Amino acid sequence: MAVLPIDTAKYTGIICAVPPAPRIADRETGRVRVDRDTGKTVYQVGLCLMSATSADVVNVSVPGEPAGVQNGVPVQVRDLVAVPWENEGRHGIAYRATEIKPLAATPSGKGTSQ
Numbered sequence: 010m011a012v013l014p015i016d017t018a019k020y021t022g023i024i025c026a027v028p029p030a031p032r033i034a035d036r037e038t039g040r041v042r043v044d045r046d047t048g049k050t051v052y053q054v055g056l057c058l059m060s061a062t063s064a065d066v067v068n069v070s071v072p073g074e075p076a077g078v079q080n081g082v083p084v085q086v087r088d089l090v091a092v093p094w095e096n097e098g099r100h101g102i103a104y105r106a107t108e109i110k111p112l113a114a115t116p117s118g119k120g121t122s123q
Contacts, residue, residue: 015089015104020058025082026066027055029075029109044072054078054109056086067104075109083112 017023029052032042042051049072057066069089078084088107094100 011093013091013093015091017058017086017089020060022057022059023084023086024057024059025054025078025080025084025109026057027053027068028079029054029071032070042070047072049073056084056109069104069106069109071106071109077111078109084109085112 032051032053034040034042044051051070053068056069086106086109092103
């Protein structure tokens with residue numbers, strides 16, 4: 010399976026468009042998906058990836074609940090990757106990240122309400 014890293018530095022902004030929700034592994038039982046590596050519940054977050062000339066909304070899976078991430082909040086995304094998939098004639102691209110968190114203030118303190 011090819012994992013394609015995405016350079017988030019090329020985007021002019023990344024904003025939460027759909028708040029985090031647990032991913033469901035089995036719709037019949039309601040069992041949530043669990044990350045194999047960390048054992049944490051996998052959450053899905055809709056992110057708007059903006060560049061100078063376009064914007065795309067993608068659903069990104071992340072292990073653990075992203076605290077403080079809600080609609081309209083600018084976020085930082087760590088280790089964003091695209092994973093092409095195919096299953097029984099269907100295909101698409103899944104997006105994953107190791108962390109999604111609200112955009113932090115700059116080290117100089119700009120952008121904070123002190």
